[in-house]
Amino acid sequence: MSWRILYVDDEPDLREVAQLSLELDPEFEVRTCASGAEALEELPTWKPHVVLLDFMMPDMDGAATLKRIRDDQDRTTPVIFITARAGDSDAAALMALGAQGVIAKPFDPMRLAERVREFLVRD
Amino acid sequence: MSTLAQTQPQSAGTDARWRRTVWLAILCAPIIIAAIALLVYQQTASADRLRAAVSASQERRALVLSVLSAHQDLETGQRGYLITGREDFLDPYHASMADLEAILSRMKHAFASQPEQLRLLALAEQASREKRKFSEGTVALHRAGDAVAARELVLSGRGKYLMDGLRGALGAMLEAEERHLGRISRQATDATTALRWLTLGLLGGLLFLLTAAAIALGRMLEQRQRMLATLEDTSQRRAAILNSAMDAILILNPSGTIESVNPAAVRMYGYDEDELLSRDAGMLFAEPPPIGRVAQLLRELNLMESEPGSLREIVGRRKSGETFPTDVAITRAPFAEGLRYVVVIRDITERKRIETMKAEFVSTVSHELRTPLTSIAGSLGLLAGGAAGELSDKVKRLITIAHSNADRLVRLINDILDVEKLESGKMSFDNRPIDLTSALQQALDENAGFARSYNVDLRFDRPEVAAHVLADSDRLAQVIANLLSNAIKFSPAGGCVSLTLAPGRRRHRITVSDQGPGIPEEFHTRIFEKFVQADSSDARAKGGTGLGLSIVREIVEQLGGSISFDSRPSEGTQFHVHLPALVEEETVERVRHSVLLCGPSTASPLLAALDATHDVHTAQTLPTAYQMLDSGPFDAVLVEFGSHAGDVAQIVRYVRRSTCNETTPILAFGEDAEGQLVTDPALVVDWLHKPLEVDTIGQRIDQTIQGDNGARPVILHVDDDPDILRVVAAAMSDKAQVVSAKSLAQARSAIDQERFDAVILDLTLSDGRGPELLAHLREKQGSVPIVVFSAEDADGANAGQFEDFLTKAKTPLRRLVDVVERHTKRQGAHE
Numbered sequence A: 001m002s003w004r005i006l007y008v009d010d011e012p013d014l015r016e017v018a019q020l021s022l023e024l025d026p027e028f029e030v031r032t033c034a035s036g037a038e039a040l041e042e043l044p045t046w047k048p049h050v051v052l053l054d055f056m057m058p059d060m061d062g063a064a065t066l067k068r069i070r071d072d073q074d075r076t077t078p079v080i081f082i083t084a085r086a087g088d089s090d091a092a093a094l095m096a097l098g099a100q101g102v103i104a105k106p107f108d109p110m111r112l113a114e115r116v117r118e119f120l121v122r123d
Numbered sequence B: 001m002s003t004l005a006q007t008q009p010q011s012a013g014t015d016a017r018w019r020r021t022v023w024l025a026i027l028c029a030p031i032i033i034a035a036i037a038l039l040v041y042q043q044t045a046s047a048d049r050l051r052a053a054v055s056a057s058q059e060r061r062a063l064v065l066s067v068l069s070a071h072q073d074l075e076t077g078q079r080g081y082l083i084t085g086r087e088d089f090l091d092p093y094h095a096s097m098a099d100l101e102a103i104l105s106r107m108k109h110a111f112a113s114q115p116e117q118l119r120l121l122a123l124a125e126q127a128s129r130e131k132r133k134f135s136e137g138t139v140a141l142h143r144a145g146d147a148v149a150a151r152e153l154v155l156s157g158r159g160k161y162l163m164d165g166l167r168g169a170l171g172a173m174l175e176a177e178e179r180h181l182g183r184i185s186r187q188a189t190d191a192t193t194a195l196r197w198l199t200l201g202l203l204g205g206l207l208f209l210l211t212a213a214a215i216a217l218g219r220m221l222e223q224r225q226r227m228l229a230t231l232e233d234t235s236q237r238r239a240a241i242l243n244s245a246m247d248a249i250l251i252l253n254p255s256g257t258i259e260s261v262n263p264a265a266v267r268m269y270g271y272d273e274d275e276l277l278s279r280d281a282g283m284l285f286a287e288p289p290p291i292g293r294v295a296q297l298l299r300e301l302n303l304m305e306s307e308p309g310s311l312r313e314i315v316g317r318r319k320s321g322e323t324f325p326t327d328v329a330i331t332r333a334p335f336a337e338g339l340r341y342v343v344v345i346r347d348i349t350e351r352k353r354i355e356t357m358k359a360e361f362v363s364t365v366s367h368e369l370r371t372p373l374t375s376i377a378g379s380l381g382l383l384a385g386g387a388a389g390e391l392s393d394k395v396k397r398l399i400t401i402a403h404s405n406a407d408r409l410v411r412l413i414n415d416i417l418d419v420e421k422l423e424s425g426k427m428s429f430d431n432r433p434i435d436l437t438s439a440l441q442q443a444l445d446e447n448a449g450f451a452r453s454y455n456v457d458l459r460f461d462r463p464e465v466a467a468h469v470l471a472d473s474d475r476l477a478q479v480i481a482n483l484l485s486n487a488i489k490f491s492p493a494g495g496c497v498s499l500t501l502a503p504g505r506r507r508h509r510i511t512v513s514d515q516g517p518g519i520p521e522e523f524h525t526r527i528f529e530k531f532v533q534a535d536s537s538d539a540r541a542k543g544g545t546g547l548g549l550s551i552v553r554e555i556v557e558q559l560g561g562s563i564s565f566d567s568r569p570s571e572g573t574q575f576h577v578h579l580p581a582l583v584e585e586e587t588v589e590r591v592r593h594s595v596l597l598c599g600p601s602t603a604s605p606l607l608a609a610l611d612a613t614h615d616v617h618t619a620q621t622l623p624t625a626y627q628m629l630d631s632g633p634f635d636a637v638l639v640e641f642g643s644h645a646g647d648v649a650q651i652v653r654y655v656r657r658s659t660c661n662e663t664t665p666i667l668a669f670g671e672d673a674e675g676q677l678v679t680d681p682a683l684v685v686d687w688l689h690k691p692l693e694v695d696t697i698g699q700r701i702d703q704t705i706q707g708d709n710g711a712r713p714v715i716l717h718v719d720d721d722p723d724i725l726r727v728v729a730a731a732m733s734d735k736a737q738v739v740s741a742k743s744l745a746q747a748r749s750a751i752d753q754e755r756f757d758a759v760i761l762d763l764t765l766s767d768g769r770g771p772e773l774l775a776h777l778r779e780k781q782g783s784v785p786i787v788v789f790s791a792e793d794a795d796g797a798n799a800g801q802f803e804d805f806l807t808k809a810k811t812p813l814r815r816l817v818d819v820v821e822r823h824t825k826r827q828g829a830h831e
Helices: A012-022 A036-046 A062-073 A088-096 A112-122 B002-084 B087-110 B115-143 B147-155 B158-244 B263-269 B293-301 B349-384 B393-424 B436-453 B473-489 B536-542 B548-558 B605-613 B622-631 B645-657 B694-705 B722-732 B744-753 B770-781 B813-830
Strands: A003-008 A028-033 A050-054 A079-083 A101-104 B248-252 B258-261 B312-317 B323-335 B338-347 B432-435 B457-461 B468-471 B496-502 B507-513 B562-568 B572-580 B594-598 B615-619 B636-640 B666-669 B686-688 B714-718 B737-741 B758-761 B786-790 B804-807
Touching: A003 A012, A003 A036, A003 A112, A012 A028, A012 A112, A012 B349, A028 A036, A036 A050, A036 A062, A050 A062, A050 A112, A062 A079, A088 A101, A101 A112, B002 B087, B002 B115, B002 B147, B002 B158, B087 B115, B115 B147, B115 B158, B147 B158, B248 B263, B263 B312, B263 B338, B323 B349, B349 B393, B393 B548, B432 B436, B432 B473, B436 B457, B436 B473, B436 B496, B436 B507, B468 B473, B468 B572, B473 B496, B473 B507, B473 B548, B473 B572, B548 B562, B594 B605, B594 B622, B605 B615, B605 B694, B615 B622, B622 B645, B636 B645, B645 B666, B714 B722, B714 B744, B722 B737, B722 B813, B737 B744, B744 B770, B758 B770, B758 B813, B770 B786, B786 B813, B804 B813
Parallel strands: A003 A028, A003 A050, A050 A079, A079 A101, B457 B496, B594 B615, B594 B636, B636 B666, B666 B686, B714 B737, B714 B758, B758 B786, B786 B804
Antiparallel strands: B248 B258, B248 B338, B312 B323, B323 B338, B432 B468, B496 B507, B507 B572, B562 B572
């Protein structure tokens, strides 16, 4: 069984690092998007098992993207925010937006896949 | 300032000298003038004397001449008679004969003081007598008819001889008189000259003195002028400073009224000067307090003389209604006209804005740094983790260095963000009851890997009893993790880091001990400061940021705790974190107590709140209340002081007399409570103050029902001022139950009925002096602590009888509460 992971971030370098980190798990199939808009296009066709969403992005930020995912397409796909602002106080606020989890930047590349898997197992 | 200080003493010195001169002139001038007057008088007197002497002399000369002329008359008469033989020619002869003796005797008298003249006079007299005798002889001969003999007698020349002798004596007298007169007038002239010179000299002296005085006065005036100018300059400088100050500066009188303002105050608040002067300073507050409150605040500040008051932040309000943050510093200024307060107000809007900007900047920079760091640390992590395949040892070593430093940078940024949040108060604390034992175990587990990497043994001494605190679990974990990682990093390989939890009644202590080198003495005072590391090169090797302990202390303090440490070189270090213990909530099953609520306004939020936890019965009228009280026992009776003041007392009495409720605790609440309370204070168990805290009232009732007086001491307050009674009861209401007595009589009845943990006593009461209670109090209540709270100052005589002596005007209420609480506790400890 392989898991489809969609990683959304406007930073190309980070997309690459994240992809490499996630692919350390042989069961993960990873695709990346550079914006919320791209993600919204990718979602219905590729149907990822989990979406990792950068919170701070130009144009449409993480919160707006999540809202579009939930509102427009009524998806139940788990969404995890990746954020540089993850103070513990913010985490609760982000979860309140409808995300299933929050991973703080900078993440440990060797453990990223592990942490994402927690969400998959829990589902 | 400095110019004034330098010139003043000097000018004061010369000023005194000038002043002395003027005084000297004022004192000497009248003396000199008197002397001159005396001299002038003497001069006049001597002139008078001279004139008198001259006229006396002239008189004497006239007398001498009159002798001569009398003799000439006599001679003439004699000759006429001799020639004519007519008796009538003898008339002048007879007249002269008659006058001469009188003239001669007058002369004797006139020349009495001049012996020389008297001698000449005697000669003259003799000559005159002989001449007259001769003449008589001649006339007698002629009368006898012997004209020839008479003529021969005349021809004999004896008459002429006698006459010459007489003329000679008289001439000598005239000369002597002339000499005498000359002598007198010379003497008078000499005296006058001396007097004139003396007078001139004195006049000169006077002139000199007056000139000196005039000069001195002029100098003094000049000096005054200069001083005035300096003063004016100084006051102008000060006014310029005041006027150009950016801060608003007000002078308030002790009743809080604005007496003067500077232009900055006018600008800052937008009022005209006239609108500010003579107004209560409360108008400048965002929420204007009632009139008089500012005065109270000023008194409560308890400022030391001329010591600038500590800064405090107050939200101000402009005329436009706009509010703005200010820093306010208040200084006591004892002016000549009385005590004033100088209030300096700084508009800190801009500072606040900059602080916010700075905070935002720090936060933004940190976030911006994190993004690239994530890529760097991520890539390095992957490499170091072998995600890109095996690396040569050299490359791996370099990658590890890069990776650990990237990690360190991340930690640094995280710490900076934490510091920023803590300082700006933006760090949120989600405080919940936490079981410390399990929280510490968890922290230990999380750091186990780190400890292993340093080959350090972690140990946790679990206490036997549970310890709970109210804290944010993540923050607490951060504190413990930080202390543990510090301890681990500074431990020698093979060493041991131990975590100890010592539960306490009021505070729990968490100790992290290491066997490291200890903190050098010189860093003991600064160890919690930011970026302070005992040995920065060493610390860098340990990967610290220099912010950890500062964050730890900040968090601990925000959790209401404190942190300290013990450290001896080469014996290791212990960090102690003290956190306030969470008093276990009563978890025993809640009994629904029955409560009777009596009062006019029983339909209220109070009723609604109580209804949830208590079995509430209500009685809005007296008969209903009586009926209810007779119907069965209640756990508590709650009485509201409403419009029917008398009713309350009746209810209280009825409860105490009723068969099934006589011991039921009564809680009273209401605004105008003191009137009822003092009628029989001991009957009411507790006194709730409006505004009632609806949430806690149930708890208060339950405490009362359970007789929970261990937690709430009972205090008797005796004072004849109902306002003081009310204020003190309100201030103490958290800590104690206050029974108020308005007079000695009421206090005595309360002492008879109830046991008190402390007594607050006023000295002056309507029916006597407070100390009169002492005997009764000691007899009934033993050594209950007594704190005097009176308008009078302590006097030595009876101060020893009391635990403390507080003066109303000088003691802030807070202090009274503290003092009473302290004595109450001490009392408890004795028992």
